[in-house]
Amino acid sequence: MPEKWTALLLLLQLLGNLETGEAIWFPWYFQRYGLAPHSTRHGGGHKNKTDATCPPGYEPKSPAVGLTGGIAGCERVSGSKQPGQRICDDNPVLMQLARLYVVSPERIVLLLAQPSLTDSCAEITDVLGNIRKSMRNCILAPDNIYGxxxxxxxxxxxxxxxxxDGSNRKRCTGLQESHNCLRELRTDMIECEAPADWYERRNASKVCHIFNDVLDCYYTRAALLCGVEVAKQLRSxxxxxxxxxxxxxxxxxxxLPRVDNAMPISANNGVGVGCPWFNSFHFLHIIFWVAGLEYIFSL
Known part of the structure; x- marks a missing residue:
């Protein structure tokens, strides 16, 4: 018990030695310097204000700066002295995203259904390049929706x-090979989109529920039109x-959602049902070949 009172008296003594502006930073001083008196940590008092150790967010004042309040011997670090920390105006980012109609997370996925992936990728590269230029000297807040x-x-x-990358290369190849089917899926993908601004809600459980509903809708529609394998790749x-x-x-x-009438794989890979004209050609070829044999042997 006496030890506790001794420690308390030492704390009160240290608080008494701190000036008014510095007393509010006591927890920081205590963590860094322990119970040693403040004066012993700064060369015996505050005669030399520029030698003072300043708390986080402050730096020693230059000789040209007068004591105009705040923490004695320290001045707050201005934003201009922290490059890259200024918050960007997100309007340029919004304008670039609007070129691709990317106004929601689903619209990023919808880019898979564009008529030409090559043209889309070229425009995406240009859009992202312009966004990076607009953010060279600033950053977007972590929760900025456009960011x-x-x-x-x-x-x-x-x-x-x-x-x-290596882990997703197979999925990338599959999406590119099934691009023709994904283009036909465009209307279905739009119908799977959630209500506007759903991803901005504060309730995380509701947002995640809607998120998975959209994914399941993508899977179901893609399985019916393009097959289960393409549906898995799209959902992933x-x-x-x-x-x-x-x-x-x-x-x-x-x-995964259950899909009873999924498109057979052969119907989506360009073989069998996927190319009826190819099968008809071979069928006619066989008929003419048999007819030719019958004509030869009848002579």
């Missing part, structure tokens, strides 16, 4: 336009790209 959409678009560029890519375009972190449900 998040920009991150999702960057992921699209990496995974689709540039071929993806949509989960990754949309997740990067949202402020909330949502887990993707592992359970």
């Amino acid at each position: 998040r959409l920009k991150d999702g678009l960057s992921y699209f560029q990496t995974e689709v336009c540039e071929g993806g 890519f949509a989960g990754d790209s949309m997740g990067r375009a949202m402020t909330h972190r949502c887990a993707v449900n592992k359970r």
Whole structure:
């Protein structure tokens, strides 16, 4: 018990030695210097104000600066002395995203259904380049919705336009090979989109519920038109790209929706049912070949 009172008296003594402006930083001083008196840490008093150790966010005042209040011997670090920390105006980012109609996470996925992936990737590269130029001397807040959409678009560029990394290269190849079917899926993908501004809600559980509903809708529509394998690839890519375009972190449900009438794989890979004219050509060729044999043997 006496030890506690001794420690308390030492704390009160240290507070008494601090000047008014410095007393508010006592927790910081205590963490850094312990219970040693303030004067012993700064060469015996405050005669030399520029030698004072300043708390976080402050720096020693220059000799030309007078004591105009605040912490004695210290001045607040201005924003201009912290390059790269100024908050950007997000209007230039918005204007660039509008070129691609990227106004929601789903619209990033919809870029897969554009008529030409080559042309889309060229415009995406230009858009992202202009955004980077507008952010050379500033940053967007971590929760800025346009900044998040920009991150999702960057992921699209990496995974689709540039071929993806090793782990997702197979998925990238599959999406490119199934592009013809994905183009026909455009209307269905638009119908899967959630209500406007759904991803801006504060309730994370509701946002994540809607997020997974959109993914399941993509999977179901793609399975019916393009086959289960393409549906899995689309759902996987949509989960990754949309997740990067949202402020909330949502887990993707592992359970896939049941689709009873999914398109057979052969109908989507250019073989069999997928090329009826090719089968008809071979059928006619066989008929003419048999007729020719009958004519020869009848002579």
